[in-house]
Amino acid sequence: METITNQFTSLWDYLTGPELWIMIGTGILRIILILVLAVTIVKVTRKLVNRLFSNREKGSRIRITERRENTLKKLIKNVVAYVVYFIAFIMILDNVLGFQVGALLAGAGVAGLAIGFGAQNLVRDVISGFFIIFEDQFSVGDYVAVAGVEGTVEEIGLRTTKVLSWTGEMNVLPNGNVTQVTNYSTHNGLSLVDINIPYESNVEDAERIINEVAATLPGKYEFILGTPEIIGVQNLEVSHFVIRVIADTLPGFQWAGERNIRKEMQDQLYKEGIQIPAPRVVMYNRSDRETITEQNREREQ
Structure with missing residues (x-):
């Protein structure tokens, strides 16, 4: 009983002692600093991307459409945000919480490889969707012919594309099936x-x-x-x-x-008196044929 009392007393001293709270406060402060740094980097990067495209419009001779520019800016900003936040998450796990990040990443890599082999079509759809957006093959609102379907693009995702036929059918196409695109909305x-x-x-x-x-x-x-x-x-x-x-x-x-x-x-x-032409059938009887033959002979003579 005395042993249990001593252990409880030690635990209480540890929980109420300054060392634990100093460590918790330091960890929380480091987490806040990492998150603030990540958010700052993302915001600064977004401003730099906007300024980069603005300077390109003023000085470059190469012109791209507004929808293409918006797609590229959004894609770059999202990629930068994902990378920065992922690095911040890894730093918090490693430096603050003390997890073995190397082993965690190795396990995630093996799991990702196994999932990739089992979901090849899904991976193909996602990669194809990325290139559809990046290359600006078509955008929402365009009238296209793709994968045997013709209609207006309603939605573009990383895995599927939705095309509304002019008769009202909604066609959901895996992006991996988009191998050839005819876009009727990019040029006159x-x-x-x-x-x-x-x-x-x-x-x-x-x-x-x-x-x-x-x-x-x-x-x-x-x-x-x-x-x-x-x-x-x-x-x-x-x-x-x-x-x-x-x-x-x-x-x-x-x-x-x-x-x-x-x-x-x-x-x-x-x-103006010009009628629509109608099909014609010219018929001759035997007497007409003989008359025409005699007229041709007279012309020849």
Whole structure:
């Protein structure tokens, strides 16, 4: 009983003694200093990154899009924050709490290697997602064709990308399956319209009407950039010839441009008396064939 009393007394003296509280206070102070230093480094780095991109815009001849710049700045800031906070966490474990960090890191490395072998597809998706963001292959709001799916990008994550089809389906694609991307939103679109004109109509009259309508389209539709241009007669078909018209549009509006150009052209051509050509079938009976044969003989003579 006396032994237990002595041990309890020793424990109480240790808990109420100055050595323990000095050690706890010193540890807390060191933790606070490490965290303050880490936060300061992160904030200073973020300001340096903002200033770096600001100076680059003023002095560099290389221009990048605003969304690309925001992606790069955010990525650099996040990477720096993760690295600094991880180092601060390791310093607290090693210098303050007295853990064996070497053994801990070795165990984490072995565990990570085992998990990596068992989750190769997950690792591939994450790496592919990183490169999609870093290379700015597409951004949220872009209209893309990717992995056999076409639609508007709703969300980009490190593992999956969500694409909303124009008919309303939400497609969730693993980033590892994104091997080829067609982005319709990075450059101006090109509307291509073929207008069928019957052979009874004159080419010059048809082109005059088309040019008159084309001159009014930029004022009606803000997504049409500049006056549509006639390329020329594209094809000679059985019952009509084809005049091709092209027009520059805002990114992703090439299909809307085609629909509206086709509507405006058809309406004005119809008003001017140029009808839509219809398929034709020419039939001859035997008497007509004999008449044509005699006429050809007379011409030859």
